Structures are given as C-alpha cells and as structure tokens.
Amino acid sequence: MVFSQQNQPSKADSMARSFVLWLHGLGDSGPANEPIKTVFTSPEFRNTVWSFPSAPFNPVTCNNGAVMPSWFDIHEMPVTADSPKDESSVLKAVQNVHAMIDKEIAAGTAPNNVFVCGLSQGGFPLALALQHLPPSPLSFSPPNAHTPSALALASVLLYPKTLGGGAVFSGWVPFNSSIIQRIPPNAKRILWRVNKSGVDLNLLIGCSEVVLDGSKSLTETSCMHSVLMIGTDYSGDKGQCFLFARDYPCKRTPVLWCHGTEDRTVLFEAGQAGPPFLEQAGVSCEFKAYPGLGHTITTEELKYLESWIKTRMQSSS
Numbered sequence: 001m002v003f004s005q006q007n008q009p010s011k012a013d014s015m016a017r018s019f020v021l022w023l024h025g026l027g028d029s030g031p032a033n034e035p036i037k038t039v040f041t042s043p044e045f046r047n048t049v050w051s052f053p054s055a056p057f058n059p060v061t062c063n064n065g066a067v068m069p070s071w072f073d074i075h076e077m078p079v080t081a082d083s084p085k086d087e088s089s090v091l092k093a094v095q096n097v098h099a100m101i102d103k104e105i106a107a108g109t110a111p112n113n114v115f116v117c118g119l120s121q122g123g124f125p126l127a128l129a130l131q132h133l134p135p136s137p138l139s140f141s142p143p144n145a146h147t148p149s150a151l152a153l154a155s156v157l158l159y160p161k162t163l164g165g166g167a168v169f170s171g172w173v174p175f176n177s178s179i180i181q182r183i184p185p186n187a188k189r190i191l192w193r194v195n196k197s198g199v200d201l202n203l204l205i206g207c208s209e210v211v212l213d214g215s216k217s218l219t220e221t222s223c224m225h226s227v228l229m230i231g232t233d234y235s236g237d238k239g240q241c242f243l244f245a246r247d248y249p250c251k252r253t254p255v256l257w258c259h260g261t262e263d264r265t266v267l268f269e270a271g272q273a274g275p276p277f278l279e280q281a282g283v284s285c286e287f288k289a290y291p292g293l294g295h296t297i298t299t300e301e302l303k304y305l306e307s308w309i310k311t312r313m314q315s316s317s
Helices: 030-039 043-047 087-106 126-132 148-158 177-182 268-272 274-280 299-310
Strands: 018-023 048-051 057-060 066-069 114-118 165-169 187-195 200-206 227-234 240-249 255-260 285-290
Touching: 018 030, 018 087, 018 148, 030 048, 030 299, 043 048, 048 087, 087 114, 087 148, 114 148, 148 165, 148 177, 165 299, 177 274, 255 268, 255 274, 255 299, 268 274, 268 285, 274 285, 285 299
Parallel strands: 018 048, 018 114, 114 165, 165 255, 255 285
Antiparallel strands: 057 066, 187 200, 187 240, 227 240
C-alpha cells in the first residue's frame, strides 16, 4: 500500500507556539526593529509570535541627562568591563520584561518556547540598516548606543522559570556578582507536610524565601535527587506534622552571546567578561566573536540566531 505524503504533517506544522521578544537600542523604537523578523525564514517560525516593545522615555546620564527612549540608565560610554552599573534601574526594567513574558505564557506559550533577545542600534533605524546589510558583515557606529542585550541577559537570568533562551548582541553584564544570589536556584524544591499517620496534607512549591524555624532556608538543606526530613510543623488541629522535601534539578536558560572584536561602544572586553560571570551562575553560554565587527548586528549573526533558536524550539507533541 502506498501512502500519500500530502497528508503527513511537516515538522514545522508540529511546532508549538513560540515567542520572540526583541529589545531595541537607545533612542530607537520597537516598530523600527520589526524588519528583523523577515530574516527568520525557516518554516519552524511559522507559529512564532514576535514582540517589539518600545522603551519608555528616560534621562540618560552618558548623554548629559537627555531624555530619550531607554530601558535603563547608562553612566558612561564606551562601556567597559569595569563601568559603573545602575542595578536598581536595571531591575526595574527587568520587572517590565517579566510582565511581558508572563502575559505570553498566560496566553498559552510554554516557557521553554520563549526567547528574549537584545541588540544595540542607537539612532540608526534598523529598518534602514537591513536594507543595506549584505551577507558579509557590515559595521556601523551609531552616535548614541545602548545595549538592551544587557536587559535581555538580566531578564532571562532572573526569570523564575526556565526559558528557551536568551540572545545577547554586543552586550555586557549590567550588574555586580552579588546579583547571583537573586538568580532562581537550579533545583526546585517540593515540600510535603505529612502528619503522624502518613497522610499527605498538602503540597507546596518551595523556594529560597521559605524559612524553616525562622532561620534556616530550604536551599541550605539541599539534597539533590533524595528525600530529606527537614523539620516539624504544627498545623492547628492537625497536630504535629513532619516536613519532607525533595529537590528536582531545573535546567537554566541557555544564552547565546555575539560580540564584534572592533566594538568601540561596548568594548569587546566587556563582552568577554560575560561568559565567566554566567559560568559562575551555572548558566550555559555560547560566545561567538566576530573579527573586525563594530557595534552593530549583521545578517550573519541573525541567521546564526535563527538556527540557534530552531534547535531549542519544542514541538506541540
């Protein structure tokens, strides 16, 4: 018997809904970046929802306090590995990005099909740039440049769920190493409260803020892949209960980092400092250096991002 190939679903048809959140640069707008999605021609992106939000207007220190579209404040330019960091400004922006992600997940997209990307374009409209980008790299240096890649990085690191991935183009780490303490643990703790008869009274999702006996946090009694009795509890008329916990490993959101070696706005050294920081935080990072490339993005980088996302997309089955 011969079966027709026409009725067999393609891989693209089996792909679940995915979401790409793209963050623009200083002085730019979301709509000006929308031509980016025309580069992603693979059929796997047929069910992809794209979002190009615009940053609010804020004063920017490195531009003498001028008010312009900016996700967070930048104190100096060029950005180096040791540039001052405005963490409070970054964390406020992260909350806004997380709200966008939460809204998309509530609409039905699985967290592992969510991808957050950021690039720096400054005052050079991306729509115009794409009209002139050949297959080979072309660099340009906008007069004002801000890197939402830094915001994309912060957003995926601090999001409480594992996402599909984060992409950083000509970015830097926008906070100090102390921020690692805020990154969700790489294990989810499930906490059971059980009474003397062994009846499971309820099931709680544990987190680092849960406190035992007023002092010891759950993460301080980590027991990967095993069950541990971690204390007792009194639940009113239920009498004395025993607390049991088990940790389940959680994969952290992977990161793609692309940086030009001739970047004079966010220096290459600032980009190179990223992977060691992420390694310290337990995050997988692929770093790609582009020789001779300045502070820009190219079709070569975008096509690589397309393939990178494709390998991480989840099917609907």
